[in-house]
Amino acid sequence: MTSTLLSRNINVSRCIAEGISQEMERDASIVVLGEDVGHQGGVFGATRGLQKTFGSDRVRDMPISEMAFTGMGVGLAMAGKRPIVEVMFVDFIGVCLEQIYNAAAKNHYMSGGTVRMPIVYKTAGGNIGSAAQHSQCLWGLFAHLPGLKVVAPWSPHDAKGLMAGAIRSDDPVVFIEHKGLLLKKTSDFAVGGDVPRDPYEVEIGTAAVVRTGTDITLVTISATVGQALTAAGQLAADGIDVEVIDLRSLVPLDTATVAKSVEATGRLLVVDEDYLGFGMSGEVITSVLEVVGPQALRGVARHGVDNVPIPAAKTLEDAVMPSVSSIADAARSLVSIS
Amino acid sequence: MPLSPLQRHEVALQVRHFELACLEGAKSGDIHGELHLAIGHEAVAAGMAGTLRVDDSVVSTHRNHGHALAKGVDSYRLMAEIFERATGLCGGFGGHMHIFDQHHNFSTTGIVGASLPVALGQAYAAMLDDVDSVAVAAVGDGGVNTGAFHETLNLAGALKLPFVVVVENNNWAISVPSETVSAAGPAERSAAYGVWQQRVDGTDAEIVGAAFGQAVDHARAGNGPAVLEATCARFRGHYEGDPQTYRSEDERRSLLDRDPIVLGRARLLANGTAADAELDAMEKAATDQAQALLVRVRQDPMPAMDRAFDHVFTTSNLKATT
Numbered sequence: 001m002t003s004t005l006l007s008r009n010i011n012v013s014r015c016i017a018e019g020i021s022q023e024m025e026r027d028a029s030i031v032v033l034g035e036d037v038g039h040q041g042g043v044f045g046a047t048r049g050l051q052k053t054f055g056s057d058r059v060r061d062m063p064i065s066e067m068a069f070t071g072m073g074v075g076l077a078m079a080g081k082r083p084i085v086e087v088m089f090v091d092f093i094g095v096c097l098e099q100i101y102n103a104a105a106k107n108h109y110m111s112g113g114t115v116r117m118p119i120v121y122k123t124a125g126g127n128i129g130s131a132a133q134h135s136q137c138l139w140g141l142f143a144h145l146p147g148l149k150v151v152a153p154w155s156p157h158d159a160k161g162l163m164a165g166a167i168r169s170d171d172p173v174v175f176i177e178h179k180g181l182l183l184k185k186t187s188d189f190a191v192g193g194d195v196p197r198d199p200y201e202v203e204i205g206t207a208a209v210v211r212t213g214t215d216i217t218l219v220t221i222s223a224t225v226g227q228a229l230t231a232a233g234q235l236a237a238d239g240i241d242v243e244v245i246d247l248r249s250l251v252p253l254d255t256a257t258v259a260k261s262v263e264a265t266g267r268l269l270v271v272d273e274d275y276l277g278f279g280m281s282g283e284v285i286t287s288v289l290e291v292v293g294p295q296a297l298r299g300v301a302r303h304g305v306d307n308v309p310i311p312a313a314k315t316l317e318d319a320v321m322p323s324v325s326s327i328a329d330a331a332r333s334l335v336s337i338s
Numbered sequence: 339m340p341l342s343p344l345q346r347h348e349v350a351l352q353v354r355h356f357e358l359a360c361l362e363g364a365k366s367g368d369i370h371g372e373l374h375l376a377i378g379h380e381a382v383a384a385g386m387a388g389t390l391r392v393d394d395s396v397v398s399t400h401r402n403h404g405h406a407l408a409k410g411v412d413s414y415r416l417m418a419e420i421f422e423r424a425t426g427l428c429g430g431f432g433g434h435m436h437i438f439d440q441h442h443n444f445s446t447t448g449i450v451g452a453s454l455p456v457a458l459g460q461a462y463a464a465m466l467d468d469v470d471s472v473a474v475a476a477v478g479d480g481g482v483n484t485g486a487f488h489e490t491l492n493l494a495g496a497l498k499l500p501f502v503v504v505v506e507n508n509n510w511a512i513s514v515p516s517e518t519v520s521a522a523g524p525a526e527r528s529a530a531y532g533v534w535q536q537r538v539d540g541t542d543a544e545i546v547g548a549a550f551g552q553a554v555d556h557a558r559a560g561n562g563p564a565v566l567e568a569t570c571a572r573f574r575g576h577y578e579g580d581p582q583t584y585r586s587e588d589e590r591r592s593l594l595d596r597d598p599i600v601l602g603r604a605r606l607l608a609n610g611t612a613a614d615a616e617l618d619a620m621e622k623a624a625t626d627q628a629q630a631l632l633v634r635v636r637q638d639p640m641p642a643m644d645r646a647f648d649h650v651f652t653t654s655n656l657k658a659t660t
Contacts, residue, residue, distance in 0.1 A: 114427075
């Protein structure tokens with residue numbers, strides 16, 4: 001039996017912790033700061049074992065002082081370290097965005113390229129039924145701000161490899177895990193569930209075609225990649241062949257991969273668990289149009305959270321969040337009219 | 339070696355005349371954005387000068403020129419950056435509020451209170467590396483009312499980090515007098531965190547120098563953070579062009595009694611450290627030096643327009659949508 005050697009059934013947060021641990025082993029300048037990252041190993045376990053292995057100086061539990069410790073990341077980077085700063089939930093960014101968007105994102109530019117900011121702001125986003133202040137994605141917010149790379153993995157393979165890529169980046173990276181994926185097992189993933197034990201890096205800025213198809217290009221990121229794949233399976237039964245692209249990062253945005261797909265299918269649907277307005281969907285559609293031209297598109301549509309806070313009651317939440325059935329409906333609708 | 343009283347006076351004069359040269363740049367439009375001058379604050383910079391090592395860091399504020407000069411930042415490249423020139427410390431990408439000099443471990447932020455967390459990170463790095471460097475954050479009395487002041491002092495105290503805060507208390511947060519919005523003074527509030535703290539007359543470079551030396555020694559010796567509050571007067575508006583409608587004529591007149599240059603000169607004369615002629619020559623040298631810098635930076639080129647997209651990322655011209 002080789003299966004015990006080749007495949008293992010671990011959860012996504014462990015994949016991330018393994019990625020961080022292997023990088024910390026390789027590079028002594030890596031430091032982890034955040035709430036509950038040390039003794040507890042993170043509220044989702046994504047820093048598990050790190051403090052035991054590397055000690056409490058390199059893996060430090062922080063008080064609930066996000067303004068202080070997000071800025072410590074900036075100071076540590078200036079001093080030649082490579083900090084990983086965890087903001088537990090992305091929703092909490094409101095109390096400490098300042099250091100991320102005014103210092104980490106801009107210091108390289110403002111210094112005329114003399115200062116480097118190799119910081120990973122690691123956080124968890126996405127809906128877990130916890131309503132308006134604990135179920136947001138916000139990747140569109142970060143992507144709007146110049147100077148930040150914005151990464152949001154879906155598959156376990158990418159979660160580990162993109163974390164390695166983020167840590168090795170000399171630019172600041174906002175790394176948004178999905179709360180709803182972190183405790184899933186690798187076996188829950190139809191694609192990307194094989195996570196090598198050895199260190200590896202997934203290059204930031206390349207989208208992944210996770211399902212090939214000919215009728216419509218469905219572009220999304222993070223947990224909705226899984227929902228889109230399920231929807232694509234259902235649509236196949238209706239004779240609609242969906243190509244699903246996982247962007248993996250919003251900055252850099254791999255427009256080329258999406259444009260190539262759209263040129264073949266002629267239809268583009270962007271699905272986003274983040275707010276629709278002024279966000280990922282508008283940016284992807286515009287960027288692709290600028291490359292392929294409007295004549296290359298038979299139809300274009302977007303489907304996401306239509307600029308409403310996330311409600312608490314399940315019935316209300318279902319009304320605003322993309323789901324497998326709503327994604328399938330959006331694709332069917334686009335194909336039927338174009 | 340701590341600076342002598344005469345050397346401190348010389349630094350104060352250099353800062354004053356550097357600022358006056360910058361003022362000319364604002365009036366002529368060479369500096370086309372906001373400019374915040376430290377005229378009235380010179381004795382704080384002069385008190386800080388000579389104490390820190392190159393490996394110590396300073397993170398300063400929007401009113402940073404004096405701190406930069408005190409840390410040893412090159413005055414020509416500093417003025418060139420303030421004047422938005424390609425020859426500036428940051429090639430004209432930063433401007434006067436965003437000064438970065440990696441070699442001297444000097445940086446600034448234009449956001450009030452935001453200097454503190456950055457310096458805290460540098461203090462943490464010193465602890466990680468097991469070296470005796472200290473990290474200094476400058477703030478004003480306005481910055482003391484940010485959450486960052488309290489978060490960083492708490493954390494620095496808990497971890498006993500080599501973190502020194504210099505509060506330049508000029509009693510104005512733009513137009514709001516400090517005492518009308520503060521429950522207690524900066525030093526009193528610092529005391530609640532169990533840190534070394536002291537309030538001194540920030541118009542006297544000697545007094546500031548002695549206290550800053552103690553604060554740095556305290557932090558360097560591993561005793562945890564220190565807060566030095568230096569009271570001073572902001573002679574100009576918050577920014578150049580500020581109509582200062584919030585200031586009374588009486589207050590403006592009273593500023594003249596708190597001019598650190600006048601007071602410093604009087605002290606040196608009174609205690610026989612220097613004579614009029616020597617002090618006149620020192621002042622003339624400071625004027626000439628600043629004016630020569632002004633002439634030089636005005637001849638320097640502006641950054642080329644095609645460089646505007648450089649440095650967003652470390653990889654060349656990587657933009658969000660490419």
